[in-house]
Amino acid sequence: MAGRLVYVMGPSGAGKDSLLGFARRHLMGEPILFAHRYITRPSGNGEEHVALSVxxxxxxxxxxLFALEWSSHSLRYGIGIELxxxxARxxxxxxxxxxxxxxHAIARYPHIEVVHVDAAPEILEARLGARARESAEQVAARLARRAPFSLPDSIRCTTIDNSGALEDAGRxxxxxLKAAAHTSPERATQFPASSPASHSANTR
Structure with a gap:
């Protein structure tokens, strides 16, 4: 495949959806596409996705019809094969x-690049509480479930701290993404990550 796949992930409360929305607005005209997410949940609440019934x-x-799919918290998520x-284009x-x-994503796309969005624990807790989707006990349990994850040495991983102003992390x-779009895949390893991950972070 000639293109580049950038996989953005992060714990609940890290502000990943807001960050992606910022990037989408500021990358108009660039050869960068944001894959649609199909979720068995009504759309809204600041999250861009296509709602599907179970x-x-x-x-x-x-x-x-899904290139990638997974389940989380009783919901199903998918990325369409248009990816x-x-x-290819x-x-x-x-x-x-x-x-x-x-x-699973690495197994299907071995040249994937990872962006890990994170925030300070107290910020995560405050944002999760503000959503009012879960009780205080459920929020505490969610934060307690965070466990280390590892990545193969061949996977480029950049960590973006979204604890502060959205504009800072958004920039x-x-x-x-601009650097990724304007660099050939063969030269990707010559570009250092703006905030390299140590290949040990947290899992959802």
Missing amino acids: EEFAERSVLG DAWL GCTVVVNGSRQHLQ ALVAF
């Missing part, structure tokens, strides 16, 4: 992914 999702899964067509494609599914992501 039955619709299952039918598309059986037909092989492969976009990569030489585009840089950004996926809003799950840390739990990362190893870092925009700069990273």
